[in-house]
């Protein structure tokens with residue numbers, strides 16, 4: 554089902570829950586992200602960030618509720634959603650036996666890129682993510698930093714309008730972190746980005762808004778300035794995760 558209009562928000566979570574047996578990984582999660590906004594998705598380990606992101610990208614079905622990307626229901630309109638979204642899963646790309654070249658070709662074709670357009674796009678992301686040195690090596694044999702770069706290349710391949718990234722700087726060295734943040738800042742000028750992170754400085758560096766999840770529920774949704782307003786960000790993080 555498509556309800557897309559030119560004004561459809563980029564990302565909508567509408568009361569999504571994911572229940573495993575008697576355990577709710579996320580409960581009634583709702584938010585709307587307009588086009589062009591860069592949002593940091595925060596929360597402690599196990600809070601439900603990855604679960605929410607997997608549902609938003611159509612990789613996992615919610616037990617209840619609906620998610621929409623650019624007005625398309627992710628459960629019913631997967632093809633359209635795949636075209637709009639670039640998703641960086643936690644721990645980078647899967648398919649560890651493939652080389653970056655093979656992975657990019659495979660994913661490009663899956664997203665409708667062929668011939669010279671596919672070749673040009675692969676060339677562009679390989680250059681942008683500085684993958685030349687590892688393009689023919691199995692992904693499973695690459696360093697964590699290079700694996701993350703392959704993940705970033707895969708995200709950018711089809712020039713999606715919405716980027717959903719699960720800890721894009723996890724495991725990177727300080728130089729790589731700086732590069733990825735710069736890339737995110739550049740992309741944020743024209744794309745919608747939802748990124749999870751545990752690094753609070755990253756929030757200020759790239760985002761305009763914070764959505765905070767704790768024990769599967771949204772406990773804060775506001776501007777980065779509001780998130781910092783009552784003290785430093787570490788103090789706010791502690792306040793939101795302390796037992797009331």
Ligand SMILES: Nc1ncnc2c1ncn2[C@@H]1O[C@H](COP(=O)(O)OP(=O)(O)OP(=O)(O)O)[C@@H](O)[C@H]1O
Nearest residue numbers: 573576578596597598599600601602603604605643
């Ligand atoms: N298949 C599953 N079966 C049961 N529980 C699960 C399953 N997958 C995830 N969970 C639980 O759901 C909760 C949310 O997990 P999730 O991975 O979304 O958290 P997260 O916020 O991304 O954490 P982290 O910051 O550590 O990556 C956790 O308690 C996790 O153990």
